[in-house]
Amino acid sequence: MTILWGNRTKEILSAPCLPSRPLCPMKLAAMIKKMCxxxxxxxxxxxxxxxxxxxxxxxxxxxxxxxxxxxxxFEDAYTPTIEDFHRKFYSIRGEVYQLDILDTSGNHPFPAMRRLSILTGDVFILVFSLDNRDSFEEVQRLRQQILDTKSCLKNKTKENVDVPLVICGNKGDRDFYREVDQREIEQLVGDDPQRCAYFEISAKKNSSLDQMFRALFAMAKLPSEMSPDLHRKVSVQYCDVLHKKALRNKKLLRAGSGGGDPGDAFGIVAPFARRPSVHSDLMYIREKASAGSQAKDKERCVIS
Known part of the structure; x- marks a missing residue:
């Protein structure tokens, strides 16, 4: 995917809320949502x-x-979500990673968009509220839809398709109002933690979230440092640090010195992240499907 500089970029760069000088002279700055x-x-x-x-x-x-x-x-105020898109970049052991985060609507007014979200997803978090039985039944339907959709895409049976997925029972701090039985949850999750895992969490109390993210990334064979508690957060103003660290660690790895401190990982949340177009998503699906049979590095993540 190639993003071209246009009028919208000029508007962003001239916005009064942004610094008057470029945030980063490094190549990575071009990736941080057209800011330089x-x-x-x-x-x-x-x-x-x-x-x-x-x-x-x-x-x-x-x-x-x-x-x-x-x-x-944690924001206590509730604002209904239509669809929110976020992007995060990491420097981990000499490599730069991109993780897109898609926060979907709970009302799913457009079934085709939900299907597209599933098709483009690599890892999934299914959330229900422990004090709402209807939300648990919705997670049951969602898991089935994910398996159906992914098995069709990968030309596999639902039993053989690998989809990194965790199920979260949120609002564990409201245990007194529980409406979902533990046995039902265990039946849904199954007995293979490599295929699906369950975590009882509380986003409000920040309980068990780190363990959940670690398990999800381990399932997907992604670096554990992607978990929020295992990397340093770097602000956009210092995004050159991310790029320099990746280059330095890559040189150390090539020299056989181990790449420095294994815990030396950095992450940046990209401002102004915009969801890719439907066309870009379809190209991404095709690329990921072909990458399943032969690993190719293509131009989806090339930004100029």
Whole structure:
């Protein structure tokens, strides 16, 4: 995917809320949502680009989980979500990764868009509220839809398709009002933690979220440092640190010195992240499907 500089970029760059000077002279700045035009390109291998999709009914705490993941904060006020898109970049052991986060609507007014979200998703978080039985039944339907959709895409049976997926029973701090029986949850999850895992969490209390993210990334064979508690958060003003660290660690790895401190990982949340177009999503689906049979690094993550 190639993003061209246009009038919209000029509007963003001239906005009064942004600093008057470029935020970052490095190539990575071009990736941070068009904030610093550059004649050069930064290519992220397709194998390092992933999308995390959060699904569930309304008012179960999907956005609160996303907020904890991105900022570590909890917003008590409820605002209905139509669809929110976020993007995060990591420097981990000499590699740069891109993780898109799709916070979906609980009302799913457009079934085709939900199906597209599932098709483009690489890892999934299904959320229900422990005090709302209807939301648990919705998670049952969602899991089945994910397996059906992914098995069709990968030309596999539902029993053989691998989809990194965790189910979260949120609002564990409201245990007194529980409406979902533990045995029903165990029956839904099954007995294979490599295929599906369950976590009882509280986004409000920040309980068990770190363990949940670690398990999800382990299932997807992604670096554990993607979990919020295992990397340093870097603000956009210092995004050159991310790029420099990746280059330095890559040189150390090539030299055989181990790449420095294994815990030396950084993450940046991209401002002004915009959901890719439907056409870009369809190209992404095709690329991921072909990458299943032969690993290719294509131009989806090339930004110029």
């Amino acid at each position: 035009p550059s004649d050069s390109e930064l290519s992220i291998p397709a194998k390092n680009c992933y999308r995390m999709v959060i699904l569930g009914s309304s008012k179960v705490g999907k956005t609160a989980i996303v907020s904890r993941f991105l900022t570590g904060r």
